[in-house]
Amino acid sequence: MSASSPADLEVLAAAVVERARRGEELEVYVARSRDTEVRAFEGEVESLSVATSAGVGVRVLLGDGQAGARLGFAWAGSLDQAVVDAALDEARDNARFATPDPDLVLARPDGVAAATLALHDESQAAVPTERKVALAIDLERRVRGADPRIRQVSSADYGDDEVEVALASTTGIRAHTLRSSAFMSVSAIAGEGSDTQTGTGFTVGRSTAALQPEVAADDAVQRSIRMLGSRKAASGRVTVVLDPRVVSTLLSVISSALSGEAVVKGRSFFADRVGEAVAVPALTLVDDPTDERALTAARYDGEGLACRRNVLVGEGVLAGFVYDTVTARRAGTRSTGSAVRGGFAGTPSPGCRALQLSPGTLDQAAIIARVGEGLYVQSVSGVHSGVNTVSGDFSVGVEGLVIRDGALAEPVREVTVASTLQRMLQSVLFVGSDVTWLPGIAAGQTLAVGEMQLSGE
Amino acid sequence: MSDQSLIEPDVLRKVLDAALARGGEAAEVFAEDRQSMAASLDDRRVEELSSGRDRGAGIRVLVGDTTGFAHTADLSEQGLLAAAHAASAVARQGGRAVRTVALPPPPGATDRTWTLPERVGKAAKLELLARADDAARAAGAAITQVQASYGDSRRRFVVASTDGVLAYDDQVRTRLGVVCVATGDSGMQTGHETVARTEGFEIFDRVDVGDIARTAARRALSKLSARPAPSGEVPVVLAGGSGGILFHEACGHGLEADHIVKDSSVYRGKVGELVASPLVTLVDDGTVGGEWGNFAVDDEGRPAGRNVLIENGVLTDYMWDWLRARKEGRLSSGNGRRQSYQHLPMVRMTNTYLLAGTEDPAEVVAQTPHGVYVAKLGGGQVNTATGDFVFGTTEAYLIEDGRITEPLRDANLIGNGPEVLRRIDVVANDFDMTPGTCGKDGQSVPVGCGQATLRITGVTVGGTAA
Numbered sequence: 001m002s003a004s005s006p007a008d009l010e011v012l013a014a015a016v017v018e019r020a021r022r023g024e025e026l027e028v029y030v031a032r033s034r035d036t037e038v039r040a041f042e043g044e045v046e047s048l049s050v051a052t053s054a055g056v057g058v059r060v061l062l063g064d065g066q067a068g069a070r071l072g073f074a075w076a077g078s079l080d081q082a083v084v085d086a087a088l089d090e091a092r093d094n095a096r097f098a099t100p101d102p103d104l105v106l107a108r109p110d111g112v113a114a115a116t117l118a119l120h121d122e123s124q125a126a127v128p129t130e131r132k133v134a135l136a137i138d139l140e141r142r143v144r145g146a147d148p149r150i151r152q153v154s155s156a157d158y159g160d161d162e163v164e165v166a167l168a169s170t171t172g173i174r175a176h177t178l179r180s181s182a183f184m185s186v187s188a189i190a191g192e193g194s195d196t197q198t199g200t201g202f203t204v205g206r207s208t209a210a211l212q213p214e215v216a217a218d219d220a221v222q223r224s225i226r227m228l229g230s231r232k233a234a235s236g237r238v239t240v241v242l243d244p245r246v247v248s249t250l251l252s253v254i255s256s257a258l259s260g261e262a263v264v265k266g267r268s269f270f271a272d273r274v275g276e277a278v279a280v281p282a283l284t285l286v287d288d289p290t291d292e293r294a295l296t297a298a299r300y301d302g303e304g305l306a307c308r309r310n311v312l313v314g315e316g317v318l319a320g321f322v323y324d325t326v327t328a329r330r331a332g333t334r335s336t337g338s339a340v341r342g343g344f345a346g347t348p349s350p351g352c353r354a355l356q357l358s359p360g361t362l363d364q365a366a367i368i369a370r371v372g373e374g375l376y377v378q379s380v381s382g383v384h385s386g387v388n389t390v391s392g393d394f395s396v397g398v399e400g401l402v403i404r405d406g407a408l409a410e411p412v413r414e415v416t417v418a419s420t421l422q423r424m425l426q427s428v429l430f431v432g433s434d435v436t437w438l439p440g441i442a443a444g445q446t447l448a449v450g451e452m453q454l455s456g457e
Numbered sequence: 458m459s460d461q462s463l464i465e466p467d468v469l470r471k472v473l474d475a476a477l478a479r480g481g482e483a484a485e486v487f488a489e490d491r492q493s494m495a496a497s498l499d500d501r502r503v504e505e506l507s508s509g510r511d512r513g514a515g516i517r518v519l520v521g522d523t524t525g526f527a528h529t530a531d532l533s534e535q536g537l538l539a540a541a542h543a544a545s546a547v548a549r550q551g552g553r554a555v556r557t558v559a560l561p562p563p564p565g566a567t568d569r570t571w572t573l574p575e576r577v578g579k580a581a582k583l584e585l586l587a588r589a590d591d592a593a594r595a596a597g598a599a600i601t602q603v604q605a606s607y608g609d610s611r612r613r614f615v616v617a618s619t620d621g622v623l624a625y626d627d628q629v630r631t632r633l634g635v636v637c638v639a640t641g642d643s644g645m646q647t648g649h650e651t652v653a654r655t656e657g658f659e660i661f662d663r664v665d666v667g668d669i670a671r672t673a674a675r676r677a678l679s680k681l682s683a684r685p686a687p688s689g690e691v692p693v694v695l696a697g698g699s700g701g702i703l704f705h706e707a708c709g710h711g712l713e714a715d716h717i718v719k720d721s722s723v724y725r726g727k728v729g730e731l732v733a734s735p736l737v738t739l740v741d742d743g744t745v746g747g748e749w750g751n752f753a754v755d756d757e758g759r760p761a762g763r764n765v766l767i768e769n770g771v772l773t774d775y776m777w778d779w780l781r782a783r784k785e786g787r788l789s790s791g792n793g794r795r796q797s798y799q800h801l802p803m804v805r806m807t808n809t810y811l812l813a814g815t816e817d818p819a820e821v822v823a824q825t826p827h828g829v830y831v832a833k834l835g836g837g838q839v840n841t842a843t844g845d846f847v848f849g850t851t852e853a854y855l856i857e858d859g860r861i862t863e864p865l866r867d868a869n870l871i872g873n874g875p876e877v878l879r880r881i882d883v884v885a886n887d888f889d890m891t892p893g894t895c896g897k898d899g900q901s902v903p904v905g906c907g908q909a910t911l912r913i914t915g916v917t918v919g920g921t922a923a
Contacts, residue, residue, distance in 0.1 A: 041522070041719070042522075044521070044522050044523055045523045045547060046522065046523065046524065047523070047524040047525075047526060047801060048523070048524070048525050048526065048546070048547050049525075049526040049527065049528075049801065050526075050527050050543050050544075050546070051526075051527055051528045051529075051799065052529075053513075053528070053530060053799060054530065055511075071504065071505055072505075072506055073505055073506065073507040073508075074507065074508040074509070074510075075507070075508075075509045075510075076509065076510040076511070077509075077510070077511035077512065077513065077530055078510075078512065078513075078530045083510065086510070087508075087510070090508045090510075091508070093579075094505075094506035094507065094508060094579070095506075097496075097503065097506050097579045097580060097583055098502075098503045098504065098505065098506055099501075099502040099503040099504070101502055101504075129546070151720070152719060152720045152721060154716075154719045154720075154721040154842070187721075189720070189721055189842050196723070196842050196843055197842075197843060198721075198840055198842045198843060232917075235688050235689040264500075265499065265500050265602055265604075266601050266602045266638060266640070266645075267602060267638055267645070269644065269645065345509055347505060347507065381838045381840070381845075381846075381847050382836075382837065382838050382847030382848070382849055382869040382871075384835075384836050384838075384849075385834075385835040385836035385837055385838070385847065385848060385849025385869060386847065386849045386867070386868065386869035386919070388647060388867050390638055390645050390646070390647045391644055391645055391646050391647065391680075391866070391867070392644070393866050393867045393868070395686075395849070395867070395868040395869040395919040395920065395921075396847070396869060396919070397838070397845070397846075397847035397869055397871045397919070399845075413843070413845060414845050414871055414872070414873055414917065415871065415917065415919075416847070416868075416869050416870075416871050416917065416919025417919070418686075418688065418868060418869075418919050418920055418921045419921060420921075453688050453920070453921040453922075454688075455688040455689050455871075455917050455918060455919040455920065456689070456690075456917060457689070457690060457917075
């Protein structure tokens with residue numbers, strides 16, 4: 001980092017932990033990040049943002065004898081000593097008001113060693129701002145010039161960041177990580193007559209050098225152009241072939257029902273079903289943050305335990321859930337090293353980081369050929385409003401292309417597809433071989449699902 | 458600390474000068490101090506009380522069509538000058554712009570009388586959650602889980618620009634939400650209800666948290682016997698206050714000037730044209746007493762306004778922020794908002810609502826032979842360039858022979874903005890508003906939505922019932 005050596009954050013976290021009082025456990029999470037964002041528009045820089053930010057989150061557990069402990073939390077967007085002190089005091093005060101709970105404990109080192117992962121690209125710090133600006137402008141130009149039907153590029157962005165985190169606790173946790181990432185994304189608007197369609201493309205990596213702007217540009221162009229002339233389709237039962245991006249979204253949604261917290265609190269449709277066939281045998285789902293290919297790969301979880309590979313669904317059978325320390329105790333099991341937290345302002349809860357389906361043998365074209373008749377879904381909308389991971393109800397807006405005679409045909413828009421998550425897992429026809437590493441907590445690959453209800457005209 | 462002392466005016470002047478030291482047409486400093494508190498009761502336990510504090514400043518420099526932006530958590534003069542220097546990196550002309558920044562005198566203190574969050578004991582806030590939990594669980598034996606959450610925030614800021622803006626605001630927001638899970642033979646269902654106001658703790662003098670909890674519980678319980686929603690195009694009646702999100706998505710986003718300028722809105726070039734049913738008069742209004750999207754001044758220092766966007770079906774104007782208005786040589790409409798000092802402002806809605814009509818809401822249902830009655834909508838999403846949007850139901854019923862009958866499972870509805878606006882054929886007189894959180898380009902801001910009971914002659918319901 002620019003202003004300090006990585007050791008500083010660890011020292012800072014450990015120093016706060018030293019101040020624990022008798023009868024109190026303390027956990028301190030400190031983070032610092034630096035990021036650059038460039039947006040290009042009509043050949044110019046629309047905006048250039050350069051910023052550093054830092055903050056602290058403190059959890060205090062006050063012992064309350066047989067009743068367990070009370071938890072208080074406070075955070076602040078600064079690492080100034082006075083601000084950190086105030087956060088510690090505030091967390092202590094908050095703890096006085098919480099309900100005592102015997103399951104409430106901080107994580108303790110569990111003997112699992114953290115994987116050695118290359119998450120930080122040293123070359124990134126040397127990339128000049130001019131280079132980043134040039135990449136964004138070039139991305140816009142590339143999309144604009146790709147096809148006469150591209151009418152506008154509503155955004156062409158370059159961004160990168162470097163994030164350093166240190167975590168320390170009175171229970172012996174000491175974790176430190178440094179990671180870098182870079183991305184480019186672009187939104188294209190294609191037009192023909194009065195018809196307008198949109199498409200997005202992106203590329204991500206751990207450094208500027210790892211980005212593939214040509215892939216992002218091509219994706220945005222193709223996805224917008226092939227939707228030109230799209231119209232509503234007739235309602236009916238269909239087999240859908242989901243694009244890898246859609247599958248990544250779908251897996252992210254399903255993962256909230258695989259959280260140990262949802263299970264112990266009676267909010268998951270998977271509760272009490274471990275050992276049962278919840279999906280077709282072709283489906284194996286693993287959360288593996290130690291797989292370096294995942295951009296979300298991590299050495300430590302949000303409580304400082306080593307991340308590890310967890311099988312969630314094995315050949316269609318529900319194998320287990322992801323847990324952090326507290327939810328594991330409630331469920332009578334051990335943490336799976338799956339605590340996630342939303343930066344210094346968040347507290348840990350169990351979650352998946354790097355989901356992957358075991359690849360099948362067919363690529364997308366082969367799956368489309370096998371399906372024969374159906375709907376290829378390029379993108380979905382309304383996932384947060386139309387998917388309920390408690391009931392399993394699933395209804396999303398989609399756009400895509402008709403599959404006819406085993407090939408892509410005319411485009412379709414303004415329709416929904418619906419089912420339930422439970423039924424969809426049992427109706428998977430093919431899992432693609434085309435694993436694609438995407439931003440977000442799940443890899444993408446093509447998936448064919450039968451028996452979906454299409455709503456249109 | 459008083460609002461006015463977040464940064465002294467003479468420091469603001471120096472920082473603005475520094476921001477233009479390398480050239481540029483305009484600069485702006487936005488400094489913010491936000492304190493927040495959140496508590497949740499889940500699974501019968503107060504699991505966590507959380508307090509947050511965020512202070513910092515964001516500095517913008519405009520050079521031609523380019524914006525340079527930097528932010529810092531260091532509000533000292535030195536820290537601010539460093540951020541001004543970083544933001545000015547986009548100005549490469551090299552020539553030092555000599556200009557004296559004239560700022561107006563600071564406005565007088567506001568006289569709002571809300572009960573500040575920091576004046577209320579934590580125990581009193583938690584007591585609300587316990588009451589909500591009790592009320593929800595008492596609503597029926599099938600209620601198997603209750604999560605009640607409380608949050609409040611106080612956000613003070615000062616914003617100054619070389620266009621002569623110097624403005625302050627002190628925004629207090631208070632929120633309480635309940636989510637219930639009901640379990641029956643057919644599985645689990647959820648129900649939500651939230652109260653959220655740009656006011657202080659005094660809202661609980663008139664809002665009964667028991668009512669909030671019972672509403673959430675009722676929604677979950679009613680869906681236990683729900684049948685799958687229909688699939689295909691049907692008439693839809695939206696209950697008053699249930700679905701202002703329809704207008705937020707169907708046209709609100711498309712009327713934001715940034716989308717217009719970039720030709721990514723179906724409403725571009727349509728001012729003066731009939732874009733909706735003549736029954737539609739749509740207003741965006743940051744001044745409606747206490748609503749979730751309210752403020753005294755926006756995050757660029759413009760007073761909140763009441764802006765008529767569509768009048769009797771005719772598009773009258775878009776919503777504007779400083780940047781886009783400046784380019785057009787007009788004033789911002791008070792719609793420049795940002796999530797925090799770490800974000801660039803954008804054109805954002807405040808409270809967006811459809812003016813009430815004259816019909817009796819019961820008559821609207823009675824005159825609908827067959828369709829779907831939506832009692833509560835969840836979130837939604839729109840593609841402003843195509844106008845296609847979705848919104849999800851969280852409480853809906855079948856309408857059969859002019860009567861509300863069976864409950865329906867959750868589903869998304871899909872439509873095209875301009876088309877759906879033309880298909881509104883009745884608006885009733887039972888206006889109400891609901892709070893929401895609007896996400897755009899990675900930033901979230903509180904907004905309000907409102908409408909009276911209305912009917913859309915046809916919209917596609919994305920259920921599973923063939």
